[in-house]
Amino acid sequence: MKHYNKLSEHYKKIANFEHLASVAGWDQAVMMPAGGNESRAKAMAELSVHIHQLSTSEHLGELFADAQSENISAIESASLREMKASWQKATVLPARLVEAQSLAGSKCGHAWRTQRGENDWQGFSKNFAEVVLLSQEEASIRADAANKTPYDAMLDLYEPGTTSEQLDSIFGNLKTWLPDLTQKVQLRQSGQQFIKPTENYSTKQQNALGLDIMKLLEFDFNHGRLDISAHPFCGGTSQDVRITTRYDETDFIQSMMGIVHETGHARYEQGLPKSLKGLPVGEARSMGIHESQSLFFEMQLGRSKEFIDQLVPLVLKHFPDNNPAVFEADNLQKIYTRVNPGLIRVDADEVTYPAHIMLRYEIERDLMNGNINYTDIPELWDLKMQQYLGISTAGNYKNGCMQDIHWTDGAFGYFPSYTLGAMYAAQFMTAMKKQVDVNTCLSEQNLKPIFNWLNKNIWSKASLLTTDQLVKQATGETLNPALYGKHLQQRYLS
Amino acid sequence: MKHYNKLSEHYKKIANFEHLASVAGWDQAVMMPAGGNESRAKAMAELSVHIHQLSTSEHLGELFADAQSENISAIESASLREMKASWQKATVLPARLVEAQSLAGSKCGHAWRTQRGENDWQGFSKNFAEVVLLSQEEASIRADAANKTPYDAMLDLYEPGTTSEQLDSIFGNLKTWLPDLTQKVQLRQSGQQFIKPTENYSTKQQNALGLDIMKLLEFDFNHGRLDISAHPFCGGTSQDVRITTRYDETDFIQSMMGIVHETGHARYEQGLPKSLKGLPVGEARSMGIHESQSLFFEMQLGRSKEFIDQLVPLVLKHFPDNNPAVFEADNLQKIYTRVNPGLIRVDADEVTYPAHIMLRYEIERDLMNGNINYTDIPELWDLKMQQYLGISTAGNYKNGCMQDIHWTDGAFGYFPSYTLGAMYAAQFMTAMKKQVDVNTCLSEQNLKPIFNWLNKNIWSKASLLTTDQLVKQATGETLNPALYGKHLQQRYLS
Known part of the structure; x- marks a missing residue:
């Protein structure tokens, strides 16, 4: 042999x-x-x-x-x-x-x-x-x-090849324009009227809606399932992908888009080539690319007007006794694009999300490099939350530094994947739109061309290429954070 | 060391x-x-x-x-x-x-x-x-x-020390009196009136009832849970015991007592001594003793008048909109002690159950000893069903030789454990009643003394003793099948 x-x-x-x-x-x-x-x-x-x-x-x-x-x-x-x-x-x-x-x-x-x-x-x-x-x-x-450096060595586990130097540059650049953009969006949205969900949305109904959305997104139920957990995640194996969500019976907004997010992870796993199963090269490329798929689903597709139009009939079907005005496309769109600095990363809007990552990145980098002690975290958290989002978390560990599961398991170096993922997602959408009429696909409920592009360029490639090679083959260039800025500009200020 | x-x-x-x-x-x-x-x-x-x-x-x-x-x-x-x-x-x-x-x-x-x-x-x-x-x-x-012999070697995996010679003698003895007893009971019950459940009993309500019954039986929910599967079983580990049931929405009868049965298995597992955890000596003694616990719960306790009296308020609580006449103690008692030869082992009444085991025992013994071929099974099944229970299963594989999961996994030698378990259960109850006023415990809803006896004599002993030693210490003698006959006589003909 x-x-x-x-x-x-x-x-x-x-x-x-x-x-x-x-x-x-x-x-x-x-x-x-x-x-x-x-x-x-x-x-x-x-x-x-x-x-x-x-x-x-x-x-x-x-x-x-x-x-x-x-x-x-x-x-x-x-x-x-x-x-x-x-x-x-x-x-x-x-x-x-x-x-x-x-x-x-x-x-x-x-x-x-x-x-x-x-x-x-x-x-x-x-x-x-x-x-x-x-x-x-x-x-x-x-x-x-x-x-x-110790932190760069940890980063390599989640996004091979990425360094703090690159991240410092990416986040440094973000800091120059994101606060300003956030303020402009908030100003623009300040007079906006919309109806918040205030009624009861039962777990059973939300679950049935979630399953319907997964069907729309062509999740393969013969190779996976949806369940409930304290912290939503995508686990299992590529033959049997287990996604989870959590339900708040006073609000369906988070779980609905959370399921779209996890379905993005799941489709990537389900799309990995069977011929490479069991081999490292057959696995997902990196956590950054994994998040790019979940965020492509959640942010690029999920928060677009055309996709929300598709959600409306499903929501109406599952909540027949609730106030239908909440479910109007324009209202849902306003809710899902509302920019509002908050305490919780997973509940954050698309624009303020990177601030949550910057904060975590700086803390975990300094912690791994031995420049701070774990006992410094609450104070640093509060300081940076005030600095980046203008919110105090003093004494509020629950919705401050204790909100995420990642560090409890020693996953230091994971968080930057979220922002890298958001950037890759914007870059993939930009490239895809040159080949696929995405908006028409969405409004005609013909999502196949979108999934085919992702399958051809990302899912089927597994780890055959390095991240840089993969992104370059798919989009013509390696990571270009400017496309992310363009995307935000276009969605929120044009 | x-x-x-x-x-x-x-x-x-x-x-x-x-x-x-x-x-x-x-x-x-x-x-x-x-x-x-x-x-x-x-x-x-x-x-x-x-x-x-x-x-x-x-x-x-x-x-x-x-x-x-x-x-x-x-x-x-x-x-x-x-x-x-x-x-x-x-x-x-x-x-x-x-x-x-x-x-x-x-x-x-x-x-x-x-x-x-x-x-x-x-x-x-x-x-x-x-x-x-x-x-x-x-x-x-x-x-x-x-x-x-090959079959005896397999038997040893499930009930160490038991031989076909002993089983031939036990089943041979059963054959001399069980058919006659069955006929007498059927004759006696022939004029009995009772009301069958015919309404809808939702899965959700049955599940809530099951959980309440598990509470009554002091199942430890911090170390276990109840779920649904095609074939009910008790799995997991002693720190986290997973029991399952299946629900038929047109009938709550089977799942209710099925849960009592599996809870018996579960209490045994949960009662194994923590100090011996992880060692073979800390495991349940044998499959026969395991079934003795589930059948102690299901048959000895579960089908007694006093226990059924305890179930009535629970059933009424969970099915408030169904016909309450079905739930009267006397009616439930009649349903649960109704003797009626049928196709399905797991649905069999207490009296005809051993016939299902004899049939399987004889087939698996001859199959393992090479005296028959697996292709002979359907015909032999039909022949023995007609002989022992007067029912044909010709062409009905589904409710004939394909009804159980055991053989699909190669568990040949397991089935006799059920009848040995039923016999041990009767013997344990006979011994327990010399020390504990079981009927009063049940009617006063004070089940502790019953569980204490089981814990002291069975659960806490794990595999410290051989089966014979365990049974002798607990009851004063080794297996005495006559006590099982006495139990049936007393419950069904006195």
Whole structure:
């Protein structure tokens, strides 16, 4: 057997164990009763150690060396590159650290579910201290191995190749025009009249509406499902994609668009090529590209006038007894494009969203690089919220620094993916519109050409290309943040 | 470290992987969309091979030899016995067979879910042929290793120590008096009037009722949950017990008592001692004892007049708009003790149930011992159904030999556990009544003394004793099938 094939088999074995980790993780967030967490955490930590062992098997080094000199196809060569990157990322970490991180993450994340509601920063920070310490250790090990700063080494896990230097430049640029744009939009919207939803929208009805929207977006229900969790996410495997949402019975606005967002993630997963299943090269390119798909669905498509027109009959169908004036296209459009600085990232409008990311980026960067301590976070959070959005969060941990799940699990370096994703999404839409009459597709309810473009340019490419190559092939250039500014300008000020 | 402790750690590691197998299996039956099965089956087969590797690690033999001579406590000694038994059962099977069985079982069980509804024996038997072949291979390997008949070697997996000789004697004895008793009961009940449920009982209401009944039976919701599946079962882990039921909206009768049954299984799991968690000695004693607990709940408690009196207010509360005459204690009691030979095992009454087991026992015994072929099953099924219950199943595979899930997964040797369980349950009740005033406990809704007896005598004992020792300590004698006959006589003919 070719060495390449031996490697493929090994990585498919790892994928089988990662499948189990996904199921156990989804169940932990969606189904598991609280008392089950202790043994679940142990089982998941055991599994993470096993996956780490497989990912760092001694014979891999030799196989990589031998495979490199084999006569392999272009696809196999890309596959080899991704296997090797995965191997290098795994090999630098000791098994002890991997296990400790899994246990600390499970413990912190699980307790967070109740501590957040209780605004209990003191209780939370006891577990969080351990998570930060272990992540700092990870960042430092990765930094030494890759000759990067600790934070840049962590960034590489979520958006390979991106550096703080680039992010500093992107966010620095945003800071020069976004506050001004935000003010202009707010001024323009200040006299706008719209009707807020104030009635009861039952979970059952919202769920049925969500399923209908997923159908409209061609979610494949034979390979996935929709459930409820405290923090919406897209999990599972590409053969069985599990998206979640949460319902507020006094308001259908968040869950409706939240489902559009997660469906974007899901279509990417469901669109990954079956022929590459189980191989690192068959996985989604990066978190930035993943978010670009969810935000393409939520922001580029979802908040467009033409898409909202499609939503109206569905909403009317599912809430026949509620005030129909709320559901008028113009009213929904006003709600979904209302710009209003707020405390919560996931509830933020499209224009103020990047401010939430900048804030998190600066804190996690300084934390990983050892320039601040985790105890500094609440104060820094308050300071930056005031600075970027003019809102105080002093004493409000619940809707301040305890609002997100990411850090509880040590996912430092993830947040920039959201803003990179928003930028890529704008860039993809710009490119797509040169080939596809998107607005006509939407108003004729013929979404196929849109999905075909995404499938051809993004989904089917999996990790065959680097992010830069992928974006360049799809749009003619690498990341161009100016297109994002143009998009905001056009939607909110033209 | 003592060798015993090294062994303990190794088995706790195995338990972590078994935890993951439970989660993945529960999800497969309860949550997974059909399209997810291919990759799930692969992942579960990979996991079963890994568990098999851990269970047969080369160094275990030496550790067992060394641990035997160590100064260990009585509990440790029992623990060692169970670890060794588990090791011996695993070591005889080659990994290739374990993987093939997992794959064939997943495939057959998954397809069965739709094939059963379509009465598709031809389609089913294509997958089933493979499952039977692999199980016969397993039985033959186990038989050689244990110097038993192939079927007895399989029986040992579910009720260690039980032989076909004993079962032939037990069932032979049943055959001498059960048909006569059944006829007498039917004659006695022939003029009985009762009102069948004929209205609509929504899934939502039935589910809420089920949860209330679980509360009454002190199910610990912090360590478990109730869901829906095609075939009701009790799964999960002892820290997180997952029971399932199925709802028929035209009839609440089956799901209500089905939930009582599964809650019996669940309380056993939830009552296993935490100090032995992760060790084979900390697991439930056997499938026969497991069924004794579910049947203690369902038959001994559940079908008693005093328990049904407790159910009435709950049923009235949850079905306020339905005909209340159905819910009168006397009426429910008549429904739940109605003896009426039927096609379906899980719907069978207490008196005709053993006939369903005899039939399955005789077929699976002859199949494993190579005396019949799987293609003979439909004809034999029809013959024995006519002989034992006077009903033909010719051409009716759906409600004949395709009705159960057990054989689809190669669980040959499991079925006798149901009748052994029913007998043990009667024996436990007889013994309990010498110490606890069960009827008064029930009518005063003070179930604690009942659960305390079960906890002290069964649940807390886990696998510290053999089945015979356990039953003797709890009741003063080993299995005494006559007490089961007495119970039926008393409930149905006195």
